[in-house]
Amino acid sequence: MIQLDRSQIDVQMQTCTRCLYTTSHPLGLTLDEDGICSGCRIHDEKDTLDWSVRWKMLQELVSQYRVPNGRSYDCIVPVTGANDSYYIVHLVKQKLGLNPLLVTYNKYFNTPLGVRNLANLRIKFDCDILIQNINPNSVKNITRTTLRELGSVYWPCLAGQTVFPVQTAVRYQIPLIIWGAHQGVEQVGMFSHENEAEMTRRYRKEHDLMGKEADDLISNFDTLSEDDIWQYRYPNDAELQRIGVRGIYLGNYVRWDPKAQHEKMIKSYGYSTSNFPRTFDAYDHTDCYNYMDLHDHLKFLKHGYSKVTDHASREIRHGRISRSQAISMVSSYRAIGTQYSNLFCEWLELDDQSLGFILDQHRNPLHWEKIPPVDWKFKHSLPLVEEGKFNHGFQVTNKLSMEESVSYITIGKGWP
Numbered sequence: 331m332i333q334l335d336r337s338q339i340d341v342q343m344q345t346c347t348r349c350l351y352t353t354s355h356p357l358g359l360t361l362d363e364d365g366i367c368s369g370c371r372i373h374d375e376k377d378t379l380d381w382s383v384r385w386k387m388l389q390e391l392v393s394q395y396r397v398p399n400g401r402s403y404d405c406i407v408p409v410t411g412a413n414d415s416y417y418i419v420h421l422v423k424q425k426l427g428l429n430p431l432l433v434t435y436n437k438y439f440n441t442p443l444g445v446r447n448l449a450n451l452r453i454k455f456d457c458d459i460l461i462q463n464i465n466p467n468s469v470k471n472i473t474r475t476t477l478r479e480l481g482s483v484y485w486p487c488l489a490g491q492t493v494f495p496v497q498t499a500v501r502y503q504i505p506l507i508i509w510g511a512h513q514g515v516e517q518v519g520m521f522s523h524e525n526e527a528e529m530t531r532r533y534r535k536e537h538d539l540m541g542k543e544a545d546d547l548i549s550n551f552d553t554l555s556e557d558d559i560w561q562y563r564y565p566n567d568a569e570l571q572r573i574g575v576r577g578i579y580l581g582n583y584v585r586w587d588p589k590a591q592h593e594k595m596i597k598s599y600g601y602s603t604s605n606f607p608r609t610f611d612a613y614d615h616t617d618c619y620n621y622m623d624l625h626d627h628l629k630f631l632k633h634g635y636s637k638v639t640d641h642a643s644r645e646i647r648h649g650r651i652s653r654s655q656a657i658s659m660v661s662s663y664r665a666i667g668t669q670y671s672n673l674f675c676e677w678l679e680l681d682d683q684s685l686g687f688i689l690d691q692h693r694n695p696l697h698w699e700k701i702p703p704v705d706w707k708f709k710h711s712l713p714l715v716e717e718g719k720f721n722h723g724f725q726v727t728n729k730l731s732m733e734e735s736v737s738y739i740t741i742g743k744g745w746p
Contacts, residue, residue, distance in 0.1 A: 376523075489538070
C-alpha cells in the first residue's frame with residue numbers, strides 16, 4: 331500500500347507550462363524559471379543537434395562490432411510485437427547493414443495482433459529470433475507478489491524484456507545490444523542526447539523494476555522461491571566485463587519520433603495497429619492486453635496520470651497538437667475503465683472483488699481521496715477546453731481480437 335507522510339502530501343505539485351507532465355513524475359522532473367520541464371528542454375535538442383553528424387558517430391561506434399566473415403551475429407536487438415521494434419530493426423539491418431540476433435521475452439499477455447506483428451517482423455527482415463518462455467507458473471507466482479507488494483502486474487514483463495537480451499549477450503558472446511529510445515531521456519530529460527547514456531543495471535533496477543531485483547522479491551512472508559526468480563537475474567559484473575557487454579540507445583543518434591516512424595513501418599513493412607480504449611495512440615503496445623489496460627489503470631492509481639498523458643505530452647513537443655487539445659484528450663481518456671481485466675483475473679485465478687481490493691491498496695493519497703464507505707475521488711481535474719473531436723492523425727489498420735471466447739495467447743505459434 332502506498333503511504334505518504336503529511337509533508338509529502340502537502341507539497342505543491344507543479345505542471346509544466348508546455349507539456350502535461352508534473353513534478354510528481356516517477357522518473358523525476360524539474361521545471362526551469364519559465365515553468366518548462368526538463369523533458370521539454372531536452373526534446374528541444376532534437377531541433378538543434380546535427381543528426382547527420384550523430385548518425386556518423388553511430389556508424390563508427392557499431393563498426394568495431396561488425397563480424398568480418400558474416401558467419402555470426404553483429405549485435406542483439408530486443409523486440410516485441412509492437413512499440414518501436416520494426417523501426418529499430420529497420421535501422422540496424424537496412425541502414426547500418428548489421429546482422430542482428432533478435433530476442434524477445436514472452437510476456438504471456440499476447441494479443442493475436444502482437445503474434446502477427448512479431449512473426450511478420452521476423453519474416454520481412456529475414457532475421458533469426460530467440461524467444462524466452464519462462465515457466466508460466468513461476469510467472470504467475472511472481473505476478474501475485476508484485477501485484478500485492480508493488481502494485482504491478484507488469485514487473486515480470488519489464489524484468490524479462492530487460493534481462494533476457496543481456497543474458498543472451500553473455501551466453502552467445504555478442505557484446506553489443508541495440509535498444510531504441512531511452513525512456514528517461516524521452517519523457518523527463520534525465521540526460522542530454524549528447525551524454526549518450528547506455529543501458530545499466532542500476533537504471534533497470536531503479537526505474538524499470540521499481541527498485542526490486544529478482545532476489546529482492548524473496549522474503550519470509552512470501553511463497554516465492556529460487557525456482558521462480560532465477561531466470562530474471564542480471565548477469566554479474568565479471569561476466570559482463572569478460573564479454574564487454576554494452577547496450578546503446580538509437581535515440582541518441584537518430585531524431586526519435588514514434589508517430590512518424592510507425593507510419594513509415596506501416597507503409598514499408600505492414601506493421602498492424604489498433605484502437606485502444608484509454609488513449610488515442612494506435613501504434614503503441616498493440617501486442618499486449620494489459621499494458622494499455624490494467625497496467626495503465628494501475629499507473630493512474632499510483633502516479634495520478636496514465637499513458638494518454640505520455641502520448642499527449644509527446645505530441646505537444648512534436649508540435650502536432652496544442653496544449654489545450656492535449657488537455658481535452660487526457661480528460662476524455664484517462665478515467666475510462668479497464669476492458670480486459672477479466673482476462674487477467676482468469677489467468678491469475680483471481681476474482682474481480684479481490685483484484686479491486688488490491689488495486690485500492692495502491693491508490694496514492696497525493697492523487698486520491700477516500701469517500702466512505704467504498705468510493706474514491708480523483709483530486710486533480712482538467713477542463714474539457716476543446717469542443718468536439720479533431721483528427722489526431724493515427725492510422726488504425728486492424729483491431730485487437732476480443733470476442734467472448736478470447737483468452738491470452740500464452741505461446742504464439744507463428745503467423746503465415
